[in-house]
Each structure stands twice: as structure tokens, then as C-alpha cells.
Amino acid sequence: MNERIVVGAALYDGGRLLAARRSAPPELAGGWELPGGKVEPGERSEDALVRELREELGVEAEPTGRVPGEWPLPGGYVLRVWTARLVSGEPRPLEDHDELRWLAPDQVWSVDWLAADVPAVEAALALPYAAH
Ligand SMILES: Nc1nc2c([nH]c(=O)n2[C@H]2C[C@H](O)[C@@H](COP(=O)(O)OP(=O)(O)OP(=O)(O)O)O2)c(=O)[nH]1
Numbered sequence: 001m002n003e004r005i006v007v008g009a010a011l012y013d014g015g016r017l018l019a020a021r022r023s024a025p026p027e028l029a030g031g032w033e034l035p036g037g038k039v040e041p042g043e044r045s046e047d048a049l050v051r052e053l054r055e056e057l058g059v060e061a062e063p064t065g066r067v068p069g070e071w072p073l074p075g076g077y078v079l080r081v082w083t084a085r086l087v088s089g090e091p092r093p094l095e096d097h098d099e100l101r102w103l104a105p106d107q108v109w110s111v112d113w114l115a116a117d118v119p120a121v122e123a124a125l126a127l128p129y130a131a132h
Pocket residue numbers: 006007008028033034035036037038039052073077079096114115116117
């Protein structure tokens with residue numbers, strides 16, 4: 001009954017995508033991911049996404065659409081991704097991350113994404129530009 005879902009945000013601002021470098025746990029530290037986290041029992045995925053972006057980055061964001069697909073994560077979780085738009089605030093690495101980077105389209109593959117994020121980011125980039 002408890003689905004094990006991690007939601008990630010393809011957070012865009014001015015055509016650039018936000019990438020976040022994990023600082024923990026040790027086996028994931030240094031890898032880049034889409035900010036987000038685990039959906040709590042009874043929580044809507046979009047609400048979890050907004051909550052996680054507030055907690056982790058200190059920003060208000062609005063989910064704008066689901067990126068088709070889901071990608072398996074260790075521990076029986078799956079990663080689902082939403083596009084999102086920055087509503088207010090400047091993202092800061094408050095929790096879980098030690099660096100953030102806004103990536104222009106030609107910089108998206110300049111960071112070392114976590115394994116599950118490679119197909120997830122590809123799927124986000126495959127969406128029509130209007131979704132960004
Ligand atoms: N948030 C996020 N997690 C990812 C991505 N790719 C990926 O493999 N993961 C993994 C890392 C973690 O093992 C797990 C997400 O856990 P998390 O630590 O971000 O979740 P959370 O903030 O709710 O934390 P907690 O309840 O474990 O304290 O999924 C991604 O793009 N975004």
C-alpha cells in the first residue's frame with residue numbers, strides 16, 4: 001500500500017535547469033541530481049515536490065507537468081519527475097546538497113548525474129521547449 005516514490009524537479013528558470021550535488025549519504029555524495037525527495041504516506045506527489053523544494057532549496061516553486069516515465073532507484077523506490085517553475089526565491093543548498101548549478105542547454109551534461117537521473121534528465125529535455 002505504501003508506494004515508494006521519490007519525486008524530482010526539473011526546475012527551470014530562463015531556460016536553464018537546476019542541478020544539485022548531493023552531500024550525503026557517502027555512496028551518493030558528489031553525484032548530481034534533480035532536487036526532490038520521498039513522498040510521505042498520503043501525500044500528493046506535487047505537494048511533496050513543493051515541500052521538498054521549500055525545505056531543500058528555500059524557494060517556492062510550481063509543478064508545471066509530469067515528465068513521462070519512471071526510473072528505478074535502490075531500495076525499491078522509483079523516481080518520478082515533474083517540470084517545475086521557480087516562483088520566488090533564489091535556490092540555496094540548505095539540506096542534502098553542497099552545490100547548486102543552473103545549467104544552460106549546452107551545459108546539461110557537464111555534471112556527473114546520478115545513474116537514475118541520466119534517463120530522467122534525457123526525458124525532461126525531450127519535452128517540447130514550452131514545457132521548460
Ligand atoms: N531527490 C532525489 N533523489 C534521488 C534522485 N536520484 C536518485 O537516485 N535519488 C535517490 C537518492 C536518495 O537515496 C533517494 C531520495 O531520498 P532523499 O534523501 O532525497 O529523500 P528525503 O529528502 O525525503 O530524505 P529522507 O526522508 O531520507 O531523510 O533517491 C533525484 O534525482 N532526486
